[in-house]
Amino acid sequence: MNILIAQSGGPTCAINASLVGVFKQGLLTEEIDAVFGSINGIEGAVNDEILNLKSIIKTNEDMELLRQTPSTMLGSCRCKLPDYEENPEMYEKILKTFTTHRINIFIYIGGNDSMDTVVKLSSYLKSVGSDIKIIGVPKTIDNDLPVTDHTPGFGSAAKYVAATVQEIIRDSSVYSIPSVTVIEIMGRHAGWLTASTCVLRANGEEAPHLIYLPESSFTPEQFIEDTKKEMAKHKAVVIAVSEGVSLQDAADFQSGAVDNFGHKYLSGVGKYLERLVADKIGCKVRSVELNVMQRCSSHICSKTDIDEAERIGRHALKAALDGFTGKMMCFRRVSDTPYAVTIEMTDACRVANQEKLFPKEWISPEQNQVTDAAIPYFLPLIQGEVNIMMKNGLPVHFQRPLQMR
Amino acid sequence: MNILIAQSGGPTCAINASLVGVFKQGLLTEEIDAVFGSINGIEGAVNDEILNLKSIIKTNEDMELLRQTPSTMLGSCRCKLPDYEENPEMYEKILKTFTTHRINIFIYIGGNDSMDTVVKLSSYLKSVGSDIKIIGVPKTIDNDLPVTDHTPGFGSAAKYVAATVQEIIRDSSVYSIPSVTVIEIMGRHAGWLTASTCVLRANGEEAPHLIYLPESSFTPEQFIEDTKKEMAKHKAVVIAVSEGVSLQDAADFQSGAVDNFGHKYLSGVGKYLERLVADKIGCKVRSVELNVMQRCSSHICSKTDIDEAERIGRHALKAALDGFTGKMMCFRRVSDTPYAVTIEMTDACRVANQEKLFPKEWISPEQNQVTDAAIPYFLPLIQGEVNIMMKNGLPVHFQRPLQMR
Numbered sequence: 001m002n003i004l005i006a007q008s009g010g011p012t013c014a015i016n017a018s019l020v021g022v023f024k025q026g027l028l029t030e031e032i033d034a035v036f037g038s039i040n041g042i043e044g045a046v047n048d049e050i051l052n053l054k055s056i057i058k059t060n061e062d063m064e065l066l067r068q069t070p071s072t073m074l075g076s077c078r079c080k081l082p083d084y085e086e087n088p089e090m091y092e093k094i095l096k097t098f099t100t101h102r103i104n105i106f107i108y109i110g111g112n113d114s115m116d117t118v119v120k121l122s123s124y125l126k127s128v129g130s131d132i133k134i135i136g137v138p139k140t141i142d143n144d145l146p147v148t149d150h151t152p153g154f155g156s157a158a159k160y161v162a163a164t165v166q167e168i169i170r171d172s173s174v175y176s177i178p179s180v181t182v183i184e185i186m187g188r189h190a191g192w193l194t195a196s197t198c199v200l201r202a203n204g205e206e207a208p209h210l211i212y213l214p215e216s217s218f219t220p221e222q223f224i225e226d227t228k229k230e231m232a233k234h235k236a237v238v239i240a241v242s243e244g245v246s247l248q249d250a251a252d253f254q255s256g257a258v259d260n261f262g263h264k265y266l267s268g269v270g271k272y273l274e275r276l277v278a279d280k281i282g283c284k285v286r287s288v289e290l291n292v293m294q295r296c297s298s299h300i301c302s303k304t305d306i307d308e309a310e311r312i313g314r315h316a317l318k319a320a321l322d323g324f325t326g327k328m329m330c331f332r333r334v335s336d337t338p339y340a341v342t343i344e345m346t347d348a349c350r351v352a353n354q355e356k357l358f359p360k361e362w363i364s365p366e367q368n369q370v371t372d373a374a375i376p377y378f379l380p381l382i383q384g385e386v387n388i389m390m391k392n393g394l395p396v397h398f399q400r401p402l403q404m405r
Numbered sequence: 406m407n408i409l410i411a412q413s414g415g416p417t418c419a420i421n422a423s424l425v426g427v428f429k430q431g432l433l434t435e436e437i438d439a440v441f442g443s444i445n446g447i448e449g450a451v452n453d454e455i456l457n458l459k460s461i462i463k464t465n466e467d468m469e470l471l472r473q474t475p476s477t478m479l480g481s482c483r484c485k486l487p488d489y490e491e492n493p494e495m496y497e498k499i500l501k502t503f504t505t506h507r508i509n510i511f512i513y514i515g516g517n518d519s520m521d522t523v524v525k526l527s528s529y530l531k532s533v534g535s536d537i538k539i540i541g542v543p544k545t546i547d548n549d550l551p552v553t554d555h556t557p558g559f560g561s562a563a564k565y566v567a568a569t570v571q572e573i574i575r576d577s578s579v580y581s582i583p584s585v586t587v588i589e590i591m592g593r594h595a596g597w598l599t600a601s602t603c604v605l606r607a608n609g610e611e612a613p614h615l616i617y618l619p620e621s622s623f624t625p626e627q628f629i630e631d632t633k634k635e636m637a638k639h640k641a642v643v644i645a646v647s648e649g650v651s652l653q654d655a656a657d658f659q660s661g662a663v664d665n666f667g668h669k670y671l672s673g674v675g676k677y678l679e680r681l682v683a684d685k686i687g688c689k690v691r692s693v694e695l696n697v698m699q700r701c702s703s704h705i706c707s708k709t710d711i712d713e714a715e716r717i718g719r720h721a722l723k724a725a726l727d728g729f730t731g732k733m734m735c736f737r738r739v740s741d742t743p744y745a746v747t748i749e750m751t752d753a754c755r756v757a758n759q760e761k762l763f764p765k766e767w768i769s770p771e772q773n774q775v776t777d778a779a780i781p782y783f784l785p786l787i788q789g790e791v792n793i794m795m796k797n798g799l800p801v802h803f804q805r806p807l808q809m810r
Contacts, residue, residue, distance in 0.1 A: 011575070011576050011579050040579075040580070040581045043581065069575065070572050070575050070576065071572075071575035071576050071578070071579055072579045075579050075580065075581065076579040076580060077580065077581065078580070159798060159799070162798075162799055163704050163799055163800055164698060164702065166799060166800065166802060167475050167476075167698070167701040167702055167703060167704070168697060168698070168701060170416070170474065170475050170476035170701060170802060171416050171475065171476050171697045171700065171701040172697075173476070173805075174416055174445075174476055174477045174480050174481040175445070175480065175481060175482065175483070176445045176448065176480065176482065199797065199798075199799070200799070202796075202797040202799075203796055203797055203799055203801065203802075204804065286697070288696045288697060288698075289694065289696070291693045291694070292573060292576045292577075292691070292693060293569060293572070293573070293693075293698070295576065296572040296573060296575060296576040297569065297572055298572060299568050299572070299705055300704055300705070302798065379797060379798065382797075382798035382799070383797075383798040384798065385795065390790065391607075391608055392604065392607040392608055392784060392787075392788075393564060393567075393604075393707065393784070393787035393788040393789065394564070394567055394568055394571060394604070394605070394607075394608055394787070395568055395571065396608065397571060397575060397608075399609065400578075
């Protein structure tokens with residue numbers, strides 16, 4: 001029998017490690033003949049664009065390189081499967097691809113949209129009497145999937161963000177005049193990544209002095225009051241803010257300006273708060289957007305994250321071989337110190353289209369900080385460094401097959 | 406006798422390594438009693454805000470930690486010394502501080518503004534018959550100082566930029582639809598840092614497909630033509646652009662929009678080009694600004710850069726002890742392969758207020774790329790990795806003395 005793997009959603013530093021996990025386990029499993037990869041997520045299965053992974057991952061060094069290469073080697077998609085009733089043809093095409101290539105197991109690495117695909121596809125296959133197993137492997141830097149303790153990809157993103165925020169703290173505090181630095185961090189609805197900057201306290205940093213999440217209640221007036229209070233205590237105030245922080249005024253602001261092309265300005269919340277500080281306080285102020293670097297800076301990935309991502313990939317294949325389908329693999333935390341997790345599984349329908357928000361009890365009563373209680377949760381996830389392969393002073397990346405560039 | 410060190414201008418990853426170089430050489434020199442640090446550049450000398458570095462750098466571990474801590478441990482300033490005739494009092498204050506603390510040597514680590522201070526101060530001291538020696542140590546991520554082959558701080562910035570651009574290349578190429586990614590890199594007048602992304606070719610990357618510098622001649626029309634041509638060849642086009650690229654239209658654009666506070670929008674060139682692509686081509690497009698991370702991401706600093714920064718600091722003190730004054734230390738490249746530099750010196754007046762632009766002969770005739778001839782210049786500067794000290798999964802930084810926070 002053969003298996004098929006696909007990757008979906010936004011890139012992370014760990015999604016290729018999960019691919020390697022499934023691939024390695026496939027090589028070790030006697031009854032598996034070939035491990036195929038689907039190009040651009042489920043689209044490859046629909047369009048019969050698949051390739052034999054052995055033709056591109058040829059050595060142990062390739063596997064190690066792929067583990068530490070960011071983004072999705074097989075490409076990705078934002079495609080959500082329509083309901084069967086809406087578009088039965090799409091399901092039939094997938095089944096045809098599976099049948100043509102003798103695929104018995106399909107492993108889908110992705111976020112909550114991808115878990116929706118796992119649910120729909122596994123239900124369809126059952127309904128037509130197919131024995132093909134569908135298993136989901138979680139990934140997202142947002143850490144917002146229910147049931148699982150955390151998601152592969154998050155730990156590396158959190159490590160990059162914390163290390164970078166620490167460097168920006170150094171950078172921002174060199175001049176003798178007071179200043180405010182606003183750092184905008186990814187997270188539209190869930191503030192996990194922004195909240196994780198609290199780990200800097202473990203190394204003695206006082207900043208970020210303020211942390212705002214989509215889950216905090218927030219007004220521009222309170223933000224200015226908070227900032228003024230911190231400025232009374234610190235010369236260089238550093239503020240971490242989620243891109244999705246709920247700012248009624250920011251929405252107004254974004255629709256206010258029109259550029260020379262006649263387009264509306266869609267300025268981020270960091271830029272908005274920079275201008276608010278300039279207007280209401282008038283001090284030196286700068287905003288910094290960590291942008292896509294948050295999800296692709298594998299040169300400072302978390303070893304814990306990469307190792308776990310590979311491990312959960314292996315377990316996904318085992319679960320499928322054990323006969324499970326329509327499930328997502330997940331981590332259950334056994335202990336913070338020493339850190340220990342087990343890998344279990346849950347019905348993918350418990351995850352599909354759901355979001356796990358940052359717990360209210362870890363937000364300070366003033367709604368502008370994360371409490372110390374969150375630190376033991378985050379800290380284990382950013383531990384350890386991967387021995388990055390270097391050439392010419394630069395990390396080496398696994399190069400995708402030519403037909404995909 | 407005693408010596409005084411100060412740091413000035415924009416932070417880099419290497420400016421503390423130069424401080425360590427001077428400090429270590431001071432410890433080793435029999436005739437030197439104390440090594441003082443001036444707080445916030447020349448301001449500390451004016452205001453008699455100086456501290457004995459032995460009171461804060463206490464161990465070998467402290468020195469190693471400081472070497473790998475970004476930004477300026479002693480703070481910085483943007484203060485340019487006025488001419489003596491304009492403000493003799495300022496010069497007299499500095500001399501008073503020097504006399505009070507028995508300072509015989511002042512080492513100023515900074516860019517072309519700081520070299521102006523070296524020139525003015527050394528001339529003043531000679532004119533009043535003082536024997537105090539003033540030596541400049543170069544630093545800037547812009548690499549735009551004349552005479553010296555390159556500047557400490559540049560290699561680390563170039564290593565961060567190239568590694569990050571490579572990661573953004575991976576990130577940008579996952580979807581099946583065509584896309585353009587514009588990466589805005591620091592450099593107002595000199596494009597060295599943006600140009601240095603050509604080193605990725607040494608590792609087999611084709612991107613950045615287009616590189617635009619302040620030194621290239623450039624029109625928005627040509628940019629769109631260039632981009633369309635690259636889109637015909639590559640699914641995901643990645644473009645590196647200096648913040649200072651000369652765009653008459655961009656200036657118009659920046660003054661066009663007004664926000665809800667009534668302020669003009671000062672959008673960067675990356676954002677401008679993003680909107681231009683959206684308007685004229687209409688494909689998926691994103692801009693990314695590498696912002697202050699370019700100058701402070703010491704977690705991926707260049708070992709060559711950090712080692713050279715320390716070495717040039719040591720040499721600066723030796724030059725002062727040899728009786729030189731009004732000089733800036735500089736690198737002379739002996740060979741690209743194997744890489745070899747000697748440390749020499751030049752009159753600081755040859756550097757003060759001057760800029761060294763990226764050579765026209767390394768810009769492609771089409772004005773949209775850097776030629777392969779530039780690669781051997783850049784490559785040695787980003788070689789080697791510093792063994793970064795980690796604690797709790799994060800780099801450890803040297804913490805500034807409490808009175809400076």
